Amino acid sequence: MPPDWITRFPELAPLTPAEQKLITERAQIVSLPAQTTVFAPGLPAENFLLLLEGTVRVQQVSANGREIVLYRVAGGESCIMTTACLLSGDTYNAEGVTETPVKAVAVPKATFEDLMARSADFRRFVFSHYASRITDLLHVVEEVAFERIDKRLAQRLLDLTNAEGRLGVTHQELAVELGTAREVVSRHLKEFQRRGWLALTRGLVHVTDRRSLERLAAGD
Amino acid sequence: MPPDWITRFPELAPLTPAEQKLITERAQIVSLPAQTTVFAPGLPAENFLLLLEGTVRVQQVSANGREIVLYRVAGGESCIMTTACLLSGDTYNAEGVTETPVKAVAVPKATFEDLMARSADFRRFVFSHYASRITDLLHVVEEVAFERIDKRLAQRLLDLTNAEGRLGVTHQELAVELGTAREVVSRHLKEFQRRGWLALTRGLVHVTDRRSLERLAAGD
């Protein structure tokens, strides 16, 4: 990975050459395999992370063992939970797990604070990512509190399936996506299958009628 | 209100006298009556708000008309949703309403950005408030997704009642607190009353057995 990775982050383009140099010189590029825990309750945040490749799933684990996916961080984005820890010292009940092999830029805390002090553009960059995560969280609250499971499940299937309509997940994993119980997902999937919208095999969902799922997700 | 309001915010004490002067000179103290909308979807954020007295309730309104309270901002805290708008330009689906008469300090956007540039302590102050709001939102997600209504209702009653155990709210307002339906709240309240934990009159809940509500809220 050449040091011109910074071009991946258009919001960092307005930084002066000196500021850009500060980042690229001090930052380390790290590679993580899939299924690695990036952060978790109790772990201190050491670095400001900018994702280059891959995705990180951020989810909340509750006291009674249930889980819900909050959002995903993809290439070109920053990992806000660690940033929040960096800046406040608080820790969160959320954990981050790589879903694919991940390449990321780790900016040391000192360099991060230096940049926050020097560059208004860098501050804007950090805050705008912060703001989108808050938007994501508000969206999760809205969905969990007010939307029907079948609608949310349909939407998730549309979001997660690949170009061929295939998605390698278990019902349990889909249940975590929505913060519900596995049986609930199984029953809705079966109903979708009965309607001919998808095919189910162990660990795999194959969406065959995207249109119908879209209609349900849109609330008709 | 004398200009030494800044002593209400211990995190701002480390600022240099010049920086403190910058805030106190540029900022305006505003008074708002109860039930005023401080911010809402579509309204641009003009100022960075620091609350001196009173409380602001932040709630989300969903497309289908239902609502849920996200958190409250009290004296000595900053209003992060407006800050987020300030810094990112995004708008949120959340709205803020004063619950009591409110006195707040409004720091103009330009002064806010100036301070963000100059003072590491001010940045820490802003970010730590940001972080606590994210924690609040995570808590809401956890409760809505995983906790039982009776437990959440008991907890809310304990949080909201005054020293004498009285709380002037309608069942509908309690439903908004929890993001549920009025009938659900009515039925649980009636059951609490049947158990002798509280007394109900129109628009008023009077908690008489705090201990039992605490046991339920704790999950026994």
Add this chain to the structure above:
DNA sequence: CCCGCACGGTGACTAAATCACATAATGATG
């Protein structure tokens, strides 16, 4: 005084979550 309206009560129904299992597919191992 009475009219209108916000507030609360309630039954019937649907949706979701929980519990307790049963069955099926898969991969590892002797």
Add this chain to the structure above:
DNA sequence: CATCATTATGTGATTTAGTCACCGTGCGGG
């Protein structure tokens, strides 16, 4: 390849929550 443990999925019964439709009641303003 047969067996076995493990993981994934299926399903009925029950409880809890949300929805719908409607009713009665108390309260304040005209």
